[in-house]
Amino acid sequence: MISVQEAVNIIQSNLAKPEIIEVSFKEAVGKVLAEPISADRDFPPFDRVMMDGIAINYDRYNSGQSMFNVEATQLAGAPRLTLRQADNCLEVMTGAMLPKGVDTVIRYEDVTIVGNKAVVNDIEIFKGQNIHNQGQDIEKDHIIIKPSTLITPAEIGVITTVGKEKVKVYKPLKFAIISTGDELVPVEDEPKEYQIRQSNSHVFKSSLDQIGMDAQVFHIVDDKETLKGRIKDILEEFDALILSGGVSKGKSDFVPEVLEELGVTKHFHRVAQRPGKPFWFGTVKNKSVFALPGNPVSTFLCFNKYILPWLRKSYRLEEKIQLAQLEEDFSFKPDLTYFLQVKVNNEKGMLKATPVKGQGSGDLANLVLADGFIELPPDKYDFKAGELFPLIPYRRLD
Numbered sequence: 001m002i003s004v005q006e007a008v009n010i011i012q013s014n015l016a017k018p019e020i021i022e023v024s025f026k027e028a029v030g031k032v033l034a035e036p037i038s039a040d041r042d043f044p045p046f047d048r049v050m051m052d053g054i055a056i057n058y059d060r061y062n063s064g065q066s067m068f069n070v071e072a073t074q075l076a077g078a079p080r081l082t083l084r085q086a087d088n089c090l091e092v093m094t095g096a097m098l099p100k101g102v103d104t105v106i107r108y109e110d111v112t113i114v115g116n117k118a119v120v121n122d123i124e125i126f127k128g129q130n131i132h133n134q135g136q137d138i139e140k141d142h143i144i145i146k147p148s149t150l151i152t153p154a155e156i157g158v159i160t161t162v163g164k165e166k167v168k169v170y171k172p173l174k175f176a177i178i179s180t181g182d183e184l185v186p187v188e189d190e191p192k193e194y195q196i197r198q199s200n201s202h203v204f205k206s207s208l209d210q211i212g213m214d215a216q217v218f219h220i221v222d223d224k225e226t227l228k229g230r231i232k233d234i235l236e237e238f239d240a241l242i243l244s245g246g247v248s249k250g251k252s253d254f255v256p257e258v259l260e261e262l263g264v265t266k267h268f269h270r271v272a273q274r275p276g277k278p279f280w281f282g283t284v285k286n287k288s289v290f291a292l293p294g295n296p297v298s299t300f301l302c303f304n305k306y307i308l309p310w311l312r313k314s315y316r317l318e319e320k321i322q323l324a325q326l327e328e329d330f331s332f333k334p335d336l337t338y339f340l341q342v343k344v345n346n347e348k349g350m351l352k353a354t355p356v357k358g359q360g361s362g363d364l365a366n367l368v369l370a371d372g373f374i375e376l377p378p379d380k381y382d383f384k385a386g387e388l389f390p391l392i393p394y395r396r397l398d
């Protein structure tokens with residue numbers, strides 16, 4: 001049996017290598033950028049008027065002039081005008097180019113316009129006010145978004161502004177999600193008394209959908225030959241496999257032997273942890289095969305602790321480790337890493353973790369009461385309120 005850290009290291013030394021593809025910016029949200037995005041021109045591309053009002057020559061104002069004749073109007077989306085006479089002004093609109101010959105914009109609220117004449121109210125005016133200067137935000141050719149950034153709507157703003165109709169992204173991996181077990185029936189069925197509805201696959205599928213992966217769900221009964229035949233075909237077609245169930249010591253737990261017979265190299269079976277001890281991991285032709293223990297909490301923990309970080313690392317995304325402070329004393333005797341379910345409260349930036357005791361790894365209802373797991377190391381029995389531990393959150397913590 002290996003430690004949690006050894007399991008993490010083994011999994012992360014077998015990263016997936018997603019291909020680079022080009023997609024329309026319309027399909028890019030949720031994908032990971034595979035090229036730098038740089039400014040095709042200055043940001044902003046011209047001296048941009050920031051307020052609707054008038055534009056003047058500040059020196060005139062400074063030398064005592066407060067009334068200006070309006071020469072013309074500079075609209076947004078129109079070519080740049082030039083002030084003909086230095087003691088006149090132009091009306092200017094937000095988003096327009098600052099006309100030539102003017103250097104200061106005064107809001108309509110701060111002037112009184114009667115007919116063709118604008119009089120500046122008795123307020124303080126600063127040279128260059130209300131102008132967003134060309135290149136002030138970012139200069140042409142400067143890299144604005146680095147590769148390996150997760151594309152969110154904020155990145156779409158930049159991608160479209162610089163005219164990238166198509167962007168290079170890492171292709172989503174094709175996951176096969178395989179549940180095993182004769183006791184499992186589809187969600188829409190009424191289970192007999194010895195059956196339950198299948199849930200693990202839907203948990204994986206919805207998690208993977210959320211992060212833009214391509215996932216297909218399969219169910220296979222507890223028959224060794226059937227398992228072998230179906231998994232053989234699935235291995236051909238998919239980039240990564242996540243199985244649940246059938247990895248422990250039961251009479252129908254065929255998954256590890258079937259995988260090995262199909263040529264999947266076993267890297268480990270069993271990790272010194274609770275829940276999720278019977279976790280099995282192997283690879284074949286650079287495809288990772290995660291065979292997770294069937295109990296819903298074990299499966300959920302393994303997915304969040306091992307698979308999501310492996311995926312983020314495969315996509316070269318940064319991994320942030322968060323620590324949470326235990327709110328109550330807690331004891332766990334066995335010599336295993338214990339993943340304790342916790343409710344997390346953010347108190348002025350400090351994450352406080354209160355244990356949510358459930359009925360063990362079959363108690364999936366308890367998952368909805370908690371926000372994550374904290375990782376309690378195996379070398380201690382007693383964990384004290386106030387101590388900090390790594391947090392594996394599965395919800396957004398606001």
Ligand SMILES: Nc1nc2c(c(=O)[nH]1)N[C@H]1C(S)=C(S)[C@@H](COP(=O)(O)OP(=O)(O)OC[C@H]3O[C@@H](n4cnc5c(N)ncnc54)[C@H](O)[C@@H]3O)O[C@H]1N2
Binds near residue numbers: 276361362
């Ligand atoms: N003699 C031993 N028995 C068990 C051990 C052990 O060390 N020695 N380990 C226990 C631990 S820990 C776990 S976890 C489970 C793991 O079992 P399997 O991976 O073999 O999973 P199954 O036997 O197929 O199912 C376990 C449990 O989970 C339910 N399940 C399975 N798949 C799903 C699914 N897709 N959706 C919802 N629920 C699912 C299944 O009905 C079982 O109740 O083994 C212990 N036994």
Ligand code: MOO
Binds near residue numbers: 273275297
């Ligand atoms: O992994 Mo098992 O979940 O400890 O029941």
Ligand SMILES: [Mg+2]
Binds near residue numbers: 245247249252
């Ligand atoms: Mg079993």
